[in-house]
Amino acid sequence: MRYYLRKFGFYLAALWAAVTLNFFIPRMMPGDPVSILMAKLQQRGGSVNPEARRAYELLLGTDTGEPLARQYLSYLGNMLHGDFGISVSAYPVPVSEVIATSLPWTVVLVGIATVLSVLVGTGLGMLVGWRRGTWLDALVPATTVLAAVPYFWLALVLVAVLGSALGWFPLIGGYDVDFTPGWNLDFLGSAVHHGVLPALTIVISSVGGWLLGMRNMMVSTLSEDYVLTATAKGLPNRRVMIWYAARNAALPSIAGFAISLGFVVAGSIVTEQVFSYPGIGSKLLEAVQNNDYALMQGIFLVTTVAVLGANLVVDLLYSVIDPRTRAGANA
Amino acid sequence: MTDLGPDSPAPRRAVLPRSSPKLVTGLALIAAIALFGVAGPLFVGEPGAINDIGLAPPGGGHLLGTTQLGQDVLAQIAYATRGSLYIGVLVGVMATVLSALFGIVGSYVGGAVDEAFSLFSNVMLVIPGLPLVIVISAFVPPEQRGAWTIAVVLAVTGWAGAARVLRAQTLTLRNREYVLAARVAGEPAWRIIVVEMLPNLLPLLASQFVFSVIAAILSEAGLSFLGLGASNSSTLGTMLYYAQNGFALQRGAWWWFVPPGLIIALFGCGLALVNFSIDEIIDPKLRTVPRRIRQRRRAPAPVERPAPDTAVSVRNLSVTYGNAVPAVKDVSLEVRRGEILGLAGESGSGKTTLAYAINRLHRPPAQVTAGSVTFHDRDGGDVDVLALPPGELRAFRWSQLSVVFQGAMNSLNPVMTIRAQLEDVLATHRPHLSRSDRRARCARSLELVGVDPARLRSYPHELSGGMRQRVMIAMAMLLDPQVMIMDEPTSALDVVVQRGILREILRLRDELGFAIVLITHDLPLLLEVSDRIAVMLGGEIVECAATEEILAGPRHAYTRRLLESFPSLTGERGAFVRSGEATGGAR
Numbered sequence: 001m002r003y004y005l006r007k008f009g010f011y012l013a014a015l016w017a018a019v020t021l022n023f024f025i026p027r028m029m030p031g032d033p034v035s036i037l038m039a040k041l042q043q044r045g046g047s048v049n050p051e052a053r054r055a056y057e058l059l060l061g062t063d064t065g066e067p068l069a070r071q072y073l074s075y076l077g078n079m080l081h082g083d084f085g086i087s088v089s090a091y092p093v094p095v096s097e098v099i100a101t102s103l104p105w106t107v108v109l110v111g112i113a114t115v116l117s118v119l120v121g122t123g124l125g126m127l128v129g130w131r132r133g134t135w136l137d138a139l140v141p142a143t144t145v146l147a148a149v150p151y152f153w154l155a156l157v158l159v160a161v162l163g164s165a166l167g168w169f170p171l172i173g174g175y176d177v178d179f180t181p182g183w184n185l186d187f188l189g190s191a192v193h194h195g196v197l198p199a200l201t202i203v204i205s206s207v208g209g210w211l212l213g214m215r216n217m218m219v220s221t222l223s224e225d226y227v228l229t230a231t232a233k234g235l236p237n238r239r240v241m242i243w244y245a246a247r248n249a250a251l252p253s254i255a256g257f258a259i260s261l262g263f264v265v266a267g268s269i270v271t272e273q274v275f276s277y278p279g280i281g282s283k284l285l286e287a288v289q290n291n292d293y294a295l296m297q298g299i300f301l302v303t304t305v306a307v308l309g310a311n312l313v314v315d316l317l318y319s320v321i322d323p324r325t326r327a328g329a330n331a
Numbered sequence: 332m333t334d335l336g337p338d339s340p341a342p343r344r345a346v347l348p349r350s351s352p353k354l355v356t357g358l359a360l361i362a363a364i365a366l367f368g369v370a371g372p373l374f375v376g377e378p379g380a381i382n383d384i385g386l387a388p389p390g391g392g393h394l395l396g397t398t399q400l401g402q403d404v405l406a407q408i409a410y411a412t413r414g415s416l417y418i419g420v421l422v423g424v425m426a427t428v429l430s431a432l433f434g435i436v437g438s439y440v441g442g443a444v445d446e447a448f449s450l451f452s453n454v455m456l457v458i459p460g461l462p463l464v465i466v467i468s469a470f471v472p473p474e475q476r477g478a479w480t481i482a483v484v485l486a487v488t489g490w491a492g493a494a495r496v497l498r499a500q501t502l503t504l505r506n507r508e509y510v511l512a513a514r515v516a517g518e519p520a521w522r523i524i525v526v527e528m529l530p531n532l533l534p535l536l537a538s539q540f541v542f543s544v545i546a547a548i549l550s551e552a553g554l555s556f557l558g559l560g561a562s563n564s565s566t567l568g569t570m571l572y573y574a575q576n577g578f579a580l581q582r583g584a585w586w587w588f589v590p591p592g593l594i595i596a597l598f599g600c601g602l603a604l605v606n607f608s609i610d611e612i613i614d615p616k617l618r619t620v621p622r623r624i625r626q627r628r629r630a631p632a633p634v635e636r637p638a639p640d641t642a643v644s645v646r647n648l649s650v651t652y653g654n655a656v657p658a659v660k661d662v663s664l665e666v667r668r669g670e671i672l673g674l675a676g677e678s679g680s681g682k683t684t685l686a687y688a689i690n691r692l693h694r695p696p697a698q699v700t701a702g703s704v705t706f707h708d709r710d711g712g713d714v715d716v717l718a719l720p721p722g723e724l725r726a727f728r729w730s731q732l733s734v735v736f737q738g739a740m741n742s743l744n745p746v747m748t749i750r751a752q753l754e755d756v757l758a759t760h761r762p763h764l765s766r767s768d769r770r771a772r773c774a775r776s777l778e779l780v781g782v783d784p785a786r787l788r789s790y791p792h793e794l795s796g797g798m799r800q801r802v803m804i805a806m807a808m809l810l811d812p813q814v815m816i817m818d819e820p821t822s823a824l825d826v827v828v829q830r831g832i833l834r835e836i837l838r839l840r841d842e843l844g845f846a847i848v849l850i851t852h853d854l855p856l857l858l859e860v861s862d863r864i865a866v867m868l869g870g871e872i873v874e875c876a877a878t879e880e881i882l883a884g885p886r887h888a889y890t891r892r893l894l895e896s897f898p899s900l901t902g903e904r905g906a907f908v909r910s911g912e913a914t915g916g917a918r
Contacts, residue, residue, distance in 0.1 A: 014454045021458070022466075029470035042371045133695070141353060141604060143696075148545060148599020150552045153571060153592035154569035160580040220616050225741035232692055232736075233756050233806075243755075247746050258457045258494045266461030270553045284462065285557055307459045320747055321530040323790040 003325050007315050011308050018304040022297055023075050027061035033061050033293045037088055042292060044091045060293050074278055084298035089290040095298040098283060105174055106279035113202035114261070121202065121210025122253060126246045128211065129218025143208030149266035155201040155274040162197060174278040198268075206264050210253065217249035223246070224318060238285045241303060245294045251322055257314045265307055273279045291322035357604025371409030373823040378406040378565065389586050391565075399577040407570055412594055414566035415548050417434050418482050422547030425486035427540045433531065434627050437526055438769055439505055449498060455491035461550065463488050468559040481554065485547050493539035500535050504528050538609040545599045552595055568592040572900060594779055597869045608745070613838065622809065623819050635708045640668045642814050642846045643673030643689065643732075648702030649690045650681075652905050657700065658684040659814040660870040666814060666846050668709065670809045673835075673861035673878070674850045675893065681870040682850050683737075686816050689848075690732055691716060691724060706731060709813055737819035737850075743791035753777075776805040780835055787883035795893040796826035801835070816848045840890060866890045 026033055034056050041052070058075045080085070083094035128136045146154075148212040176180065176190040221227060222245055265287045272281030280299055287295035319325045332680070381400060389396040396402040437448030467484050496654060504510060511521045529536075548567075554560045555568025556575070570591045572581075579587040611617045634644050644668040650659040659681045667671050674682045685910050687693045689704050699717060706714040708731070719727055736742045744752055753773040757764055764772070774784035779803040791799055800820060817836070821829040837860060840847060849861055857864055858878060865875040866889065874887040884890045 010450070010453065011457075013450065014457050016503050017454045018458050025467060027468055029467075030475065031473060033470065073701055103679075140607075141600075144603035145600045146551070148603060149596040150549055150556070150568075150592060151572075152553065152556050153588075153595070156575065156588065157592075164581070200862055216610065216617055217615070219765050220614060223616055225736050228746040229690060229734075229736060229742045229803075230744070232690060232728055232734045233759070234725040234730065236725065237757060239755065239759070243742050243747065249745070251746075262456070262461075265459045266550065266553065269461055269465070270556060275555060278882070284465060288465060288557075288559065293470075296466055296469060297565055301464045303462045308457055311457050322794050324745060 003319055004316070007312065011019075011312050014308055015025060015305065017164070018308075019076065019301065022301055023061075023072060024083045026059070026293065026297070033291070036291050037293055037305075040088045041086070041091065044088065052086050052307055055083060056294060059085055059297055065275060079301065084301075085294040087287075087292055087295045089286050089292040089295060096176050096293050098295060099280065099298055099302050102278055102280045102283045103306075105267065106281060107306065108273070109198055109272075109279060110202065110264060112195075112267070113199040114206070115266055116199070117206045117264075118210055121207040122214045122246075122250060123215025124207075125211040126218055126241065126249070127213040129222065129249065130241050130245065132219060140212060143211050145207075146204055147208035147212075149205060150270075151201060151205050152270040152274050154205055155271050158197050158201055159274065172276040185307045194275075194277075196269050196279055202264060202269050205267055206260065209260055209263070213253045213256070214246075218245060221245050221249040226240055237282075244301065247321075251318070254314060254318050254321065261307060261310055266302065282310050333859030345814075350599065351546065351608060353604045354608040356599045357606075360597055361605065362841075364412065365416060365599065367634075368412035375409045377748060378402060378410045380471065381673035381889045388584075391553075395590060396584070398573070399579075399584075405734060406588055406777055407565070408567075408594065408914045410565045411567045411591060414564050415476070415551065415595070416566070416598075418485075418551045418564075418566060419544045421482040422485045422489065422551075423540050423544035425482065425506040425711060426490040426543040426547070429486060430493035430497055430539060430543075431536065434494035435501045435524060435528070437494075438501040439528070445498075448642050450587070451549055452491045452494040452498070455488070455718070456495060457743060460488040461553065464550065464554065465557070468554065472878075473562045474561050476560075477879045478564045478607065481551060481561045482547075485550055486543075487729035489543055489546055489550070493543060497532065497535060499580075500532060501528065504531055511682065511781060514597045516682060527784075532611045534609050537726065538606050538613070540707065541602045541606050546604050548598065549711060555667050567595055581714075620800045622685045634703065634705050634713075635663060636713060638667075641707050643707065644703075644705045645685075646703045646705070648685070648688060650697055650703065653696040653833050656870075658697070658870050659688065662870075663702070663863070664865060664872060664875065666848060668813070669840070669844045669846055670863060671735035671847045671849055671861040673852050673857035673864040674848060674867065675852065675864055677852055678868040681850070682867045683718070683818055684846060685867070686734075686850055688817055689716070690728060690734060690816065691719075692734070696812060706814075712774040727758070728901055729756060729807075729812065730810045731812055732814045732816065733810070735803050735807050735815065735817045735820045737822065743799055746786065747789055747790075749789055749791070750779075753787070753802075753806055756806060760810055767820060772809065775849075776809050779808065780838065797824050798834065800824060800832060804832070804836065804839075808843065810819050811843065812845055814846045816877055818850045820849070865894065 034053075037060070038053065055078060056216065058078055061071065080158055082096045084099075087093050087095045087098045090098050124139065128139055162168050170176070170193060174191060174194050175187060178195070179190055189267055198247040221282060225245055226248075227240065227244050230240040235244075268279075269281035269284060271277070272279045273285050276282060280303065284296060284299045284303075286292070337903065384401050385395055386395040387401070389404075395408065397403060398407065433448045433452050437445045464484050468481070471480060510527050517702050518527075551560060551566060552568030553569065555566055556572050558572060560566060560568055560572075569590065574584075574588040574591070575583075577587070579585070607617075608910060614855050634646050638642060643664075645662060646663040648659060648662045648664075649657050652655045662681075662685060664672075664685075674686065676682045677719075679721075684693060684697065688697075688699055691699075693699070702717075704716040706716050706727070707715065714727065715733075716727065743749070750770070750773060753776065754769050757769045757772060761769075770787075771789060777786060780802050782798055784807065785800070786798070791802075794802065804820070820836070821832050824832070833856070836847070849857065850856060858881075861878055862876050863875065864881050865872050866887065867873070868889045869889075874885065874890045876883070876886075881890060882894075885894055
């Protein structure tokens with residue numbers, strides 16, 4: 001129980017840190033983002049109603065003479081309600097709505113790609129570590145090249161080869177615009193078809209890290225006494241490999257999930273840009289290019305919450321896999 | 332952690348990486364690209380010079396072709412490589428300093444500072460870096476966005492992972508004897524950190540530095556590709572940005588787009604290869620060892636049963652590690668049914684290696700180079716253990732010959748319950764047993780060694796050391812084996828628990844009649860419990876005789892020395908363990 005409380009407490013602290021960071025960054029930076037936003041809004045023919053202006057001021061800070069503490073409290077209130085103001089680039093849609101339509105795309109894409117990459121990488125790492133000294137060792141240096149390739153570069157090469165040259169997959173977009181988004185087969189099929197290349201990019205680029213981490217831990221674990229015991233017990237090789245070696249070797253990879261997820265999220269933002277994928281990464285860049293600070297801030301917060309949530313889920317999962325954490329011994 | 336037992340040569344901890352193909356390739360890649368980045372710009376023309384032959388393929392005046400505007404791609408790459416390396420090294424240095432500050436200093440000081448630093452690092456770690464970088468960069472007007480700004484932002488968002496790794500290592504280091512000694516001697520904290528601890532943290536720092544350089548170059552490339560990089564600077568990322576916006580790939584101008592990415596990939600690959608070598612210093616286990624060694628033909632074939640009561644015969648057995656000197660030299664030995672055979676000798680004498688080889692548990696680079704091991708079944712039939720095919724070897728293990736390893740603390744899998752670890756023996760060797768029969772047998776075996784069957788549901792970390800060793804003994808008896816090898820079964824336990832367990836073992840041996848090969852450096856203990864004693868020295872058995880004979884008149888000089896080194900051997904042998912009376916002075 002203590003373990004869970006600690007974890008929840010930690011993620012609350014992290015969330016608070018992110019929200020606060022989000023409050024201070026625009027205030028510390030040069031320039032007056034609120035006036036830029038208001039000017040943009042007027043260009044688009046938007047009326048500057050006081051409510052929208054207030055939301056911007058709280059989000060981005062401007063010299064209104066209001067004490068910082070009061071601004072901060074009102075800002076927290078707005079964040080709680082999900083009120084990030086109006087998006088300029090998608091005027092007059094509120095930021096929360098822009099995020100709501102694009103978030104599912106990213107969550108599904110990054111989620112599936114990450115799960116695939118973890119499974120493939122850990123599985124291969126287990127085999128490479130288990131059969132150390134065989135030809136499988138050659139996989140290790142090979143994957144380092146893949147891990148060092150920039151995501152977007154790989155994405156563009158994949159597009160050029162599998163998309164343009166061979167025509168197997170569509171070049172850009174998240175689905176065929178002929179179909180209406182919804183729970184129908186045509187749309188889902190086209191979404192999967194469009195998702196293959198972006199997902200492939202993420203999997204290829206991130207699988208090496210999982211493989212290497214698992215392989216190294218596997219090698220260390222294989223010299224543990226309990227693996228020797230399992231061998232002496234005459235258990236089948238598969239059982240020794242999976243239940244004695246891999247079960248223990250996977251623990252540090254899972255504990256280090258946060259680092260890996262950070263890289264995947266970073267990579268997928270750039271990847272989305274390459275594919276003009278209708279996800280949150282493309283929206284973030286659109287926001288940056290249009291000085292849509294409100295949307296930018298909102299996306300940063302939502303991404304952070306999603307990443308924190310994913311890490312929390314993994315931490316809770318970890319306590320199921322490693323009984324020692326539940327006793328509070330290792331928390 | 333007992334890879335090959337205490338008898339294996341201890342791996343020496345190196346400071347410099349060993350030369351290996353990986354290291355050489357890695358260093359060559361890094362050196363070539365760094366040289367290209369540093370010196371290249373001196374030899375190529377002006378990268379921005381516009382020419383009227385746009386998108387010319389490689390060859391002729393332009394080794395790598397030209398861009399859309401006719402700029403020389405090679406010249407651009409040279410300058411871009413310099414830019415990327417500059418940012419990479421800058422970020423690497425800053426991030427490493429930050430992570431050292433938060434990871435090493437925090438955990439050295441300890442207490443609230445450590446808690447705070449650790450919480451801060453962990454928060455920075457879970458907040459996604461690139462979105463934060465993008466947001467920060469977007470607020471900085473392009474004209475103020477120089478290489479240093481980008482580098483600072485990347486370093487500030489990228490140090491946390493390294494800090495966590497360094498913290499874990501520092502925590503183990505600060506309790507080492509030499510650090511504690513320095514603290515007691517009153518050395519100032521900065522001196523202890525710099526002089527005593529830093530040298531041991533260097534490999535880790537180096538690996539984290541390498542890692543942050545790769546990450547920085549990749550992140551910078553990503554940022555520039557999104558148009559958020561340093562303005563007025565030329566990096567591989569900006570080059571890719573222009574190539575993409577000039578539709579290089581769509582127009583088939585691969586020479587414009589592919590080389591910058593390849594340079595990043597190769598440089599990252601070079602750094603990663605160097606990191607492998609550093610990892611091998613940090614964890615010597617990672618050095619690759621050849622897995623399969625061609626089995627050399629053993630001269631003697633399996634032996635006939637020498638006497639009706641022989642359980643195992645070992646003949647002329649030699650075991651070598653790689654091509655080095657043999658750890659076990661031409662050893663011949665017999666284990667008789669139901670006896671306790673003591674195997675004595677100091678660390679490194681080869682006793683563990685010998686015991687493991689009997690069950691073929693030795694691991695590469697150890698290999699049996701000569702000799703035979705024959706198991707004589709009580710129901711008749713002889714088994715040539717060294718020649719068993721894998722399937723039959725697995726069936727033989729544990730059901731005929733089981734092992735209780737030294738360091739009982741680690742012999743149980745920490746993430747499985749006691750029940751699961753007992754049951755999988757039965758599920759493998761007695762597949763016909765029903766689930767309830769399996770459970771009943773597991774419970775009974777625990778009762779036999781004096782452990783409450785309710786403990787079946789426990790995980791190993793919930794048991795005391797003595798209880799864990801009892802569980803191991805229960806597991807070893809589960810299949811009613813004819814021989815049990817016990818490698819220092821009690822040496823990690825305190826004396827009272829030790830005696831209790833030994834008494835238990837003797838009682839069970841009397842009840843069930845298995846033979847025990849008891850390996851220990853504790854000669855007084857062997858004199859008390861064993862029927863015969865074999866003394867090992869330098870991989871050879873120098874003396875093997877009944878315990879009484881050894882006690883009465885040891886023949887080998889080494890045995891005499893061993894006996895003389897225990898001056899308190901005065902009481903009647905075995906009085907304590909065998910009768911349970913406390914005679915004192917037994918150990």
